[in-house]
Amino acid sequence: MPAPADADLFGAEENSSAPHAMPLAARMRPRTLEEVRGQREVLRPGSPLRRLIEGHRGSAGPLSAILWGPPGTGKTTLAHLVATATDRTFVQLSAVTAGVKDVRAVMDQARRERDLYGRQTVLFLDEIHRFSKAQQDALLPGVENRLVVLVAATTENPSFSIIAPLLSRSVLVRLQPLDEDDLAALLREALADDRGLAGQFTLEDDAQAHIVRIAGGDARRALTTLEAAAGVALDAVAAGSDAETSGEPVAITLAAAEQAVDQAAVRYDRAGDQHYDVASAFIKSMRGSDVDAALHYLARQLEAGEDPRFIARRIVIAASEDVGMGDPTALQTAVAAMHAVAQIGMPEARIVLAQAVVHNSLAPKSNAAYGGINAAIADIRAGRGGPVPPHLRGTGYAGATRLGHGEGYRYTHDEPAGVGPQQYLPDDLLEADVDYYRPTGRGWEERLGARWRELRAIIRGRRG
Numbered sequence: 001m002p003a004p005a006d007a008d009l010f011g012a013e014e015n016s017s018a019p020h021a022m023p024l025a026a027r028m029r030p031r032t033l034e035e036v037r038g039q040r041e042v043l044r045p046g047s048p049l050r051r052l053i054e055g056h057r058g059s060a061g062p063l064s065a066i067l068w069g070p071p072g073t074g075k076t077t078l079a080h081l082v083a084t085a086t087d088r089t090f091v092q093l094s095a096v097t098a099g100v101k102d103v104r105a106v107m108d109q110a111r112r113e114r115d116l117y118g119r120q121t122v123l124f125l126d127e128i129h130r131f132s133k134a135q136q137d138a139l140l141p142g143v144e145n146r147l148v149v150l151v152a153a154t155t156e157n158p159s160f161s162i163i164a165p166l167l168s169r170s171v172l173v174r175l176q177p178l179d180e181d182d183l184a185a186l187l188r189e190a191l192a193d194d195r196g197l198a199g200q201f202t203l204e205d206d207a208q209a210h211i212v213r214i215a216g217g218d219a220r221r222a223l224t225t226l227e228a229a230a231g232v233a234l235d236a237v238a239a240g241s242d243a244e245t246s247g248e249p250v251a252i253t254l255a256a257a258e259q260a261v262d263q264a265a266v267r268y269d270r271a272g273d274q275h276y277d278v279a280s281a282f283i284k285s286m287r288g289s290d291v292d293a294a295l296h297y298l299a300r301q302l303e304a305g306e307d308p309r310f311i312a313r314r315i316v317i318a319a320s321e322d323v324g325m326g327d328p329t330a331l332q333t334a335v336a337a338m339h340a341v342a343q344i345g346m347p348e349a350r351i352v353l354a355q356a357v358v359h360n361s362l363a364p365k366s367n368a369a370y371g372g373i374n375a376a377i378a379d380i381r382a383g384r385g386g387p388v389p390p391h392l393r394g395t396g397y398a399g400a401t402r403l404g405h406g407e408g409y410r411y412t413h414d415e416p417a418g419v420g421p422q423q424y425l426p427d428d429l430l431e432a433d434v435d436y437y438r439p440t441g442r443g444w445e446e447r448l449g450a451r452w453r454e455l456r457a458i459i460r461g462r463r464g
Contacts, residue, residue: 024227025220027195028186030077031084037186037219038178039074048171052149053081064143064150066128066158066167069175072218075153078173079124082151089113089121095130103138110148121148128152129161136163143169177217184212186219187226201230202249207257213305214261216346226252228260278304283314287322291361298350298357308349312338315356326366326443333359364443372437379429386426421461430460 030036033043033053042049052065065082067075083090091106110121128136142148143166150170158167178186190196191203203211207229215222233256282297301311312334319334337356341349379385395406410422423430435456439449456462 023224024190024196025223028190028193028223029080030074033081036074036077036081037182039078039175042173042175049078049173052171053078064148064170065152066162066170066172067151067153067175068155068158068172070155070177070217072215072220072222073175073177074219075175076124076126078175079122079151079153082149083122083124087119088149089119090124091121092124092126095125095127095135098125100135100138103135103142107142107147110142114147123148123150125150125152127154129154129156129158133163136166140165140169178215178219178222179217180212183215183217183219183222184208187211187222190223190226197226197230200249201233201252203252204254206254207252210254210257216305225257225261229257232256232260279314282311283318283322286315286318286357286360287365289361289365291358294357294361295354298353302346302350302353308341308346308353309338311353312341312356315353315360318360319356321370322365322367323360323363324366324369325445325448326364326440327359328444330359330363364445366440366442366445368437368439368445375434375436379434384428384432386428388426389423391422392424417458419455419458421458424459 033050036043041047043053044050048063049065052063067078069075079092080090082088089110091109093102093106106121106123110123113119113121123142125131125139139150143150152162152170154161158172187203187208191201192199203226211222211225211229215225229252230250233250233252236256237250278297278300282294282301285293285297298311302308316331316334316338319331323330334356337352340352344352390404391407391409393400393403393405395401400406410420412419425434437452439445439452441449
C-alpha cells in the first residue's frame, strides 16, 4: 500500500519521540535545495528538475522525471523536494513490493485530491526498473493526463529498463556520485548540525579521508560509516581509563573508522610517491609475469580509489610495450577493457581490469616492436636517413614523372611470391644494414621470426 504523506522522512523527526533513534543519514536528509550536496549540473537555475522542484507549472503543468544514478546520490531526497517545495501530496511506492493494484489505488487517491482539494499528487516510485512492462503500462494514463507527477528512481540505464512511452513523457535526469569535497563537507555538517551529531564528536583528518574514500561517492554510505565510527569511538572512551571527558567532544580516529567498517585504510596517496610506486610495481609485475603480484597491485590501486581509467591506460601501454607481438591479442583485450571501463564504471570494472591484467601477465613477452620504434627514432634524431629513393616517391602531381619519380618501382602484387627485391630504406640506412625490428623466439613471435628473415632476404636481394 502507498506510504501516507505524513510518513516521509522530513516529518518523521518532528513526529518521533526519539528523533536520534533514526539513522544519521535520514536525519541529515536535505530539507531545501540549498542543503543538497553535489548535482550542480542538474540543479542549475532553469534546469527541468529545478523548475519541477520550484513548482513552475507552465501551460501544460509539470513534467514527470526519471532520476537515474548510483545509490546515495540523492534520488529519494530530490523526490521529497519535488513534493515539499510546493503544496503537493506525496505518495511513495517501491517497485520491489508494489503492483498494479497499488498503482491504481494511487491514481484514485490522486483524482480525489485534485477534485476535492485542488492538490496535485507526486508519486515517488523507487526502483522502477523492477516493474514489469505491464506494471509500467499502468502508470501511463496518470502520467499522460498529468493526474500525478511521477518521480521515478532507478540505478539501471532507463533505455533498457523503462518502456519508451513512459520515457517520452518524462525528463531524464542523470545523477552523479558525489565528489570528495562534497562528501567531506557533508561529514562536517553532520558533525556540527543539531540533527546530526550536534558537536559531540570531532573527526580526525585521516579518518575523514578514509570514510570519504570507502564511500565511493555515496552520501548515505558516508553518513552511515560516520555514525558507526562515532559508536566505536564512544565505546572506546567508555572502556578506557579516561572515561570522564569533562564534556569534551569525542575524537573519531582512523582506528575507529577502520573498525566500524572492518576495512583497513589503504596507505596510498594518489598525488604522492605511493601513487607512482604502486603503479610502477603493478607494471613491473605484469612484465615479470607474476600474475598474483599484478592482481595485488591492481586491488591496492582500486581499493585506494585510483581512477580505473588510469589503470586501464597503463594496461594498454603494457600490452604493446612488454607483450607486443609475443601475443598480439593482449592489446585487443587491453583496449576492449579500457572501453568497457569507461562505459560501466566501478565496481564491475574491477572484473574487466582483472581479465586484462591476467592476460598481460601470462602472455609471452616481447619488446621487439617497442625497441624497434625507439631505435628508428634515435636514428632520425641523429640525422640518419637520406632522401626517399626516387622509385618510391609520389607520382600523383604534374611533373613528377619528368623528375623520374616512380621509375623502376616494382608493384608488389605482380611479384610471384607477393614480394620482390626492392630498395625501401634511404641509401645510408641500407648501407648500414639496419634492422630495427628483431623478433624474439617467444610466443606468437617465434612463428614470425622465420617469416621476417625470409622477407628481409628477398627485399634486400640476398635470397639465393
